[in-house]
Amino acid sequence: KAGVTQTPRYLIKTRGQQVTLSCSPISGHRSVSWYQQTPGQGLQFLFEYFSETQRNKGNFPGRFSGRQFSNSRSEMNVSTLELGDSALYLCASSRGWTPDRDEQYFGPGTRLTVT
Amino acid sequence: GIQVEQSPPDLILQEGANSTLRCNFSDSVNNLQWFHQNPWGQLINLFYIPSGTKQNGRLSATTVATERYSLLYISSSQTTDSGVYFCAVVETSGSRLTFGEGTQLTVNP
Numbered sequence: 437k438a439g440v441t442q443t444p445r446y447l448i449k450t451r452g453q454q455v456t457l458s459c460s461p462i463s464g465h466r467s468v469s470w471y472q473q474t475p476g477q478g479l480q481f482l483f484e485y486f487s488e489t490q491r492n493k494g495n496f497p498g499r500f501s502g503r504q505f506s507n508s509r510s511e512m513n514v515s516t517l518e519l520g521d522s523a524l525y526l527c528a529s530s531r532g533w534t535p536d537r538d539e540q541y542f543g544p545g546t547r548l549t550v551t
Numbered sequence: 552g553i554q555v556e557q558s559p560p561d562l563i564l565q566e567g568a569n570s571t572l573r574c575n576f577s578d579s580v581n582n583l584q585w586f587h588q589n590p591w592g593q594l595i596n597l598f599y600i601p602s603g604t605k606q607n608g609r610l611s612a613t614t615v616a617t618e619r620y621s622l623l624y625i626s627s628s629q630t631t632d633s634g635v636y637f638c639a640v641v642e643t644s645g646s647r648l649t650f651g652e653g654t655q656l657t658v659n660p
Contacts, residue, residue, distance in 0.1 A: 469647065473592075479637070479650040492646045524592050528648070535646030536581040537601070542594040 438463065440529045440543035448549045454515040457546045459527030461508050467491075467532030468510035469540065470502060473524040482525075485510050486532045514548075522550045553578045553642045557651035564628050564658050572623040572654045574638030582641035583614050584648070585623050587634055594637065597623070628658045 441460045449455050461468050469492075470482040481494040485504035502512040514521055525546045530538035554577040564570055576583070583601045586594040598605050598612040600621065605612055609628075614621040625632055635655050639648040 467646070471648070478652055479639075479648075481647040481649070484646050494647065526592075526594065536641050536644055538582070538646075539584065539596070539599040540648055541596060542586070544591065544593045547592065 440527060440541055442525075442527050442543040442546050444546060445544065446547050446549075448551060449517050450551055451517055451519060453517050454513060455517060455548060456511055456513045457525055457527075457548075459510045459512075459529075459543060461510070461527075461529030462541060465529040465531055465541075466508055467530045467535065467538065468504060468508065469528040469530070470510070470512050471526045471528065472496075473526060473545075474520075474522075479526070482512065484535075486535070491535070517550045519550050521548065523548060553580070553640060553645075553649050555638060555640055555649050555651040557636075557638055557654050559654060560652065561655045562657070564656070566628060566630060566658055566660050568628050568658075569624070569626045570628060570656070572625075572636055572638075572656075574621040574623070574651055576619050576621075576638075576640050578619070579643050580616070580640040581643050582648075583621055584639050585612055585621070586637045586639065587632075588637060588653070589634060597636075625656075628656075630658050630660055632656060633658050 469484040484492040504510045528540040585597040602616040635653040639650045
């Protein structure tokens, strides 16, 4: 079974631009979660989507948004990029039916650099 | 929200040595996972272990849910074991993983 895939793997953007990241979950998984990893803040939860609906949201500004499609693929968008948005963005996939018990599997990540 | 603490923050070993990593959490959980972050940043699943004991080769893990801690054991360490080990939990009725700060393991030849 194929794992979680994320595209692109690397991105360099300029302050003020926007960016869209993509995540394809494991086949049959309905939940996709997004996490941000920075040296200062560690791994932090952004949001979770299940069956095209945002089910849970972390404490990030409205510049961070996401969506999920009917095939469970998910995108996250960051508008008006700031230097502090430079991070590794990780996507996790799980079955989704028992969210507090499901094992989560991570993709390889997208490394975003904002200059 | 739930708090997760990992210790030690850094660990340096000689190849062949054994080690124990600890994860304490502040509330009841239904999901506890151990990950190894590879040099390229991907989180590799080691164990899904909300309670009990599991073994996989040279690695084993134990979670004592009633006392809110988990241990990851690495035996006969190899240089390829180097990297950051994370413990992450999902609290009851939640869905988000809350991560500890990680343990940076360095295994020298």
